[in-house]
Amino acid sequence: MIDYFLQHLWLLWLIMSFLCLIIELSSGDFYFVCFSFGALLSIISAALGHPFWLQVLVWAAASVLCILLVRPPIVRKLHAGATERKSNADALIGKQGTVIEAIQADGSGYVKIDGDEWRSVSAQKTDIPVGTTVKVLSRDSIILTVIPMNQTI
Numbered sequence: 624m625i626d627y628f629l630q631h632l633w634l635l636w637l638i639m640s641f642l643c644l645i646i647e648l649s650s651g652d653f654y655f656v657c658f659s660f661g662a663l664l665s666i667i668s669a670a671l672g673h674p675f676w677l678q679v680l681v682w683a684a685a686s687v688l689c690i691l692l693v694r695p696p697i698v699r700k701l702h703a704g705a706t707e708r709k710s711n712a713d714a715l716i717g718k719q720g721t722v723i724e725a726i727q728a729d730g731s732g733y734v735k736i737d738g739d740e741w742r743s744v745s746a747q748k749t750d751i752p753v754g755t756t757v758k759v760l761s762r763d764s765i766i767l768t769v770i771p772m773n774q775t776i
Contacts, residue, residue: 636669720741723735
């Protein structure tokens with residue numbers, strides 16, 4: 624089997640290219656696509672009968688060049704217009720939810736947003752009954768500050 628791969632190094636590079644693409648699907652950073660591209664160029668080098676050390680050199684050089692020259696414009700294009708991407712709990716600010724446990728003026732209650740339950744307090748220090756649609760104004764750790772949708776602050 625090893626003799627077969629040594630005689631058909633292009634197949635080894637093809638397998639490596641597919642493995643890099645599979646890894647890329649789980650990472651999404653566009654690094655492994657560059658390694659896959661380098662492996663594809665090494666297939667050409669193997670088909671031309673170059674020695675293995677030269678194929679590895681082609682793979683490494685093509686991968687580095689792809690990371691330095693191709694990846695940055697692609698990443699900029701994909702993230703254009705997204706100067707600040709909110710994630711996790713910060714993405715809740717501005718969203719709407721439904722009160723599932725009454726929020727007391729001097730205490731807290733619970734709001735359901737996108738299927739998750741969050742401890743919440745009233746921005747206006749007023750009672751908010753169950754079933755009220757609220758908007759998230761801010762958060763402090765894991766406690767959201769909300770206001771009923773029909774009110775303004």
